Amino acid sequence: MLGKFQNQLRAHGAVDPISKLYQTVYNPPIAAVHSAGNSTIQFLQGIASARGLAQQNASLKNQLKATLFYSERITVLEQQLEDARAMSGFASGDFGRKAIKAQVIAYLPHERRMTLNVGSNQGVEPMLPVVGPTGLAGIVSTVTANSCQMNLIISPQVQLGAMIVRDPNPAGLIKGTGTDSLVIEYLEAGVQAQVGDLVVTSGYSSRIPRGIRIGQVVNTNLEAEYGSKRVDVAPFMQVSRLEEVVILK
Amino acid sequence: MRSPSLFVWAVVLIVIGPVLQHGLAPYLALFGVRPDFLIVFTAMLALFLRPSSGAATGFFFGLAQGTLAGANLSQYVLTRALTGFACSFVRNSQIELGAPAAGLVAAAATAISQFLLMLVAPPPAIGPFIQATIGTAIYNGVIAMPLYVLLRRFAKPK
Numbered sequence: 001m002l003g004k005f006q007n008q009l010r011a012h013g014a015v016d017p018i019s020k021l022y023q024t025v026y027n028p029p030i031a032a033v034h035s036a037g038n039s040t041i042q043f044l045q046g047i048a049s050a051r052g053l054a055q056q057n058a059s060l061k062n063q064l065k066a067t068l069f070y071s072e073r074i075t076v077l078e079q080q081l082e083d084a085r086a087m088s089g090f091a092s093g094d095f096g097r098k099a100i101k102a103q104v105i106a107y108l109p110h111e112r113r114m115t116l117n118v119g120s121n122q123g124v125e126p127m128l129p130v131v132g133p134t135g136l137a138g139i140v141s142t143v144t145a146n147s148c149q150m151n152l153i154i155s156p157q158v159q160l161g162a163m164i165v166r167d168p169n170p171a172g173l174i175k176g177t178g179t180d181s182l183v184i185e186y187l188e189a190g191v192q193a194q195v196g197d198l199v200v201t202s203g204y205s206s207r208i209p210r211g212i213r214i215g216q217v218v219n220t221n222l223e224a225e226y227g228s229k230r231v232d233v234a235p236f237m238q239v240s241r242l243e244e245v246v247i248l249k
Numbered sequence: 250m251r252s253p254s255l256f257v258w259a260v261v262l263i264v265i266g267p268v269l270q271h272g273l274a275p276y277l278a279l280f281g282v283r284p285d286f287l288i289v290f291t292a293m294l295a296l297f298l299r300p301s302s303g304a305a306t307g308f309f310f311g312l313a314q315g316t317l318a319g320a321n322l323s324q325y326v327l328t329r330a331l332t333g334f335a336c337s338f339v340r341n342s343q344i345e346l347g348a349p350a351a352g353l354v355a356a357a358a359t360a361i362s363q364f365l366l367m368l369v370a371p372p373p374a375i376g377p378f379i380q381a382t383i384g385t386a387i388y389n390g391v392i393a394m395p396l397y398v399l400l401r402r403f404a405k406p407k
Contacts, residue, residue, distance in 0.1 A: 003323030022316035026267050030317075033272025041276060 079241065083133030087246055095209040097248040100124060104242050105147070112155035112176065114138065116245065119146040124247055127207050129160075131246045135213035135236035136201060140247060150245075153214065153235055154180060161202035162214055164193050164231070171202040174214060174233065182215060182233040193220045193231045209248060255297055258404040259306055262290040267313040282384030285359060287314050289389045291329055292358035293396050295336035296351065297404060307333025321370065328365040332358050348394040355393030359386040 006016045015023075087101075100122055106115035118124050120143050128140045130150045138150040139158050151158050155176045162174035162184060170191040172184045184199070197217040203210020219232035269286045277284055287310040295303035311329030315322040336358050339346065346354070363382040372378040 003321045006322055016322070018312065018322065019316040019319070022267070022313060026271070026313070026317055029268045030272040033268055034275075037273060037276040 080243075083241055083244070086133040087131075087244060095212065095248055097209055098123070100247040100249060102130070102148075102245050102247055104245065107239070107242075109239075112152045112157075112178065113141070114150045114152065114242065116140075116148050116150055116247070117146070118247065119144045119148050121145050123249055124148050125249070129201070129208045129212060129248050131212060131248060132237055132242045134238055134241060135215070137237050137242055137245055139208075148247075152176070152239070153182060153237055154178070160208055161204040162199050162233075163202040164191075164217065165198040165200055166192060166194075168192075169202075171204065174199065180235075181218070182235055184231040184233060186229045186231065187227070189222055189224065189227050189229050191229050191231075193217055193229070195219065199233050212248075255294075255400075255404040258400060259294050259298075262294060263306070263309045263313070266290045266310060267317055270314065271317050279388070280384070282381065282388055284388045284392050285385050286392070287311075287329070288332065288359050288362050288385075289355050289393050289396060291333045291362075292336045292355045292389075293351065293393055293400055295333040295358075296340055296346065296354065296397065297400060298333075298337050298340065300334050300337045300341070303333035303335075303337030304330045305333070307331065324366060324370045327369060328362050331365055332362040335361060346397070348398050351397035352390035352394040355397075356386040356390035359389045 006019070009016045100118055102116040102118040102122075102124075104114050105117045108114070116124075116130070124140060124143050126140055126143055130137045130140060136153055138152040138155070139160065140148050141151045141157070142149045153160075153174075153176055156178045158176045159173055161171060163169040163171040164184075170186060170188075170193065172186050172191075174182050174184045177183055182199075186193075195217050199214045199217060201208050201210055201212040201214060213236055215233040215235040215237075217231055218234045221230040221232075223230055266287050274283045274286060291303075291307045291310045294306050298306060307329040308326055310333075311326035312322060314320075314329065315325035318325070336354060339354060344350075360382060363378075363385070367375070367378060
């Protein structure tokens with residue numbers, strides 16, 4: 001009888017009142033239990049897969065380490081490639097001089113000096129300019145058969161002709177200060193120099209050609225008392241990038 | 250139903266049974282076999298009831314099962330009421346059951362109930378239906394044991 005009643009209502013597209021009542025009463029708590037059940041299952045699955053997740057986490061950390069390592073290595077290699085490109089310009093005779101390739105084999109930071117792996121057998125002579133990827137690195141000081149010493153341009157022992165690139169080009173002697181900067185002292189107080197100006201070799205020497213990049217003006221001081229002008233220059237040379245250099249002869 | 254506490258237990262189980270069956274049972278499936286709380290409750294309550302009360306209890310559980318499953322109510326009501334009616338005869342036999350025996354009663358009640366359902370509403374594939382019934386009967390037997398102990402401890406008429 002119940003089934004017939006139900007079927008009659010279904011035939012008219014309706015639900016019997018008993019089913020409707022039960023469904024109204026029970027569906028909310030059933031949904032709540034479902035939700036709790038799902039949460040519990042997920043929680044238990046989380047516990048069950050904790051070891052696997054920990055291993056995966058450790059593996060990802062290792063991969064991250066490796067990636068960082070290779071990323072750093074790539075940066076270094078890119079730098080070296082850039083340096084090699086810059087050096088190839090010197091090697092191809094940009095300054096009309098013979099280029100002798102050399103490698104730095106020792107560095108004495110307190111003396112602002114480096115030892116190169118080429119000497120008189122390769123044609124190296126004292127007072128020749130040594131060029132790195134970013135510009136003038138130093139001047140050859142002493143030479144042996146198969147090695148030589150190079151004073152970095154920041155060494156107080158180095159003094160060479162330089163000029164500021166502007167019109168007119170004020171030329172003078174640039175000196176190392178023993179710190180990380182260089183200085184040009186002009187005897188004329190009216191010399192035009194501005195912060196940011198490029199400083200290159202003047203070429204007023206038989207050994208050092210004109211136009212090798214040295215650095216950039218960072219400060220100018222008018223010394224009115226002496227009627228002179230002091231220009232501070234930050235060198236382009238970076239010791240950390242001096243692995244391979246070129247001696248211009 | 251002479252014991253008030255048994256009446257309360259019956260009402261509680263009739264109320265929460267459908268929630269457990271439709272909300273919790275899917276999460277308790279083992280090897281694809283789900284328990285059938287409504288048959289377990291019918292059988293275990295019937296062990297403490299007279300046949301008429303056992304049939305009434307089965308009627309309510311069948312009603313709940315049929316309505317929530319969207320099935321034909323008369324088939325579920327009839328089979329569950331008959332199951333409750335049959336189980337309550339164990340009480341009349343004056344045999345003092347232990348938990349394992351109660352488990353067997355629940356398993357048998359499941360088999361009988363589903364067999365009757367199969368007769369009044371033949372399933373499309375009898376093989377899988379029988380296979381599922383056997384699994385559910387075993388599951389129900391296990392669940393019935395602690396429930397029977399609880400009912401005997403708290404709801405049995407003095």
